[in-house]
Amino acid sequence: MKLQSDDALKMYFYQNRLETFEGWPFEENCSCTPENMAKAGFIHTPSENSPDIAMCFFCLKELEGWEPDDDPEKEHRSHSAACQFIVLKKNVEELTVEEFFKLQKERQKFQIIKSCNASITKFEDSAKLRRADIIKTIKGEE
Numbered sequence: 001m002k003l004q005s006d007d008a009l010k011m012y013f014y015q016n017r018l019e020t021f022e023g024w025p026f027e028e029n030c031s032c033t034p035e036n037m038a039k040a041g042f043i044h045t046p047s048e049n050s051p052d053i054a055m056c057f058f059c060l061k062e063l064e065g066w067e068p069d070d071d072p073e074k075e076h077r078s079h080s081a082a083c084q085f086i087v088l089k090k091n092v093e094e095l096t097v098e099e100f101f102k103l104q105k106e107r108q109k110f111q112i113i114k115s116c117n118a119s120i121t122k123f124e125d126s127a128k129l130r131r132a133d134i135i136k137t138i139k140g141e142e
């Protein structure tokens, strides 16, 4: 899922992240409730086959296969140690403008890395297909 830049800015706020967790499979008697997920920076990004995909709005790390006892903050830290949002000691509302812009700069790095990796994967996949085609042709198959 690609976040429009306005939407991404909104996601700095807990309440907006929380609202994405409609239909989240873990509601009660568990650690990964929508509230705890949103507190840990996650937004709900379900796909047709995976209702439990969540992505950090900041570092864009996607995690799925949640278990009721998973602690969203711990999971976030262990899968994305470089994420500055999860180590933030203040609420976003309390940041200075300078701190906010520094965070934004870091967030953009994650976005660039993610889109570069997506392009690389796409290129490698099409190179593989092309290579298979060439080999077929050499072998004289259709």
Ligand SMILES: [Zn+2]
Binding pocket: 041, 056, 057, 058, 059, 060, 061, 076, 080, 083, 084, 085, 086
């Ligand atoms: Zn993160």
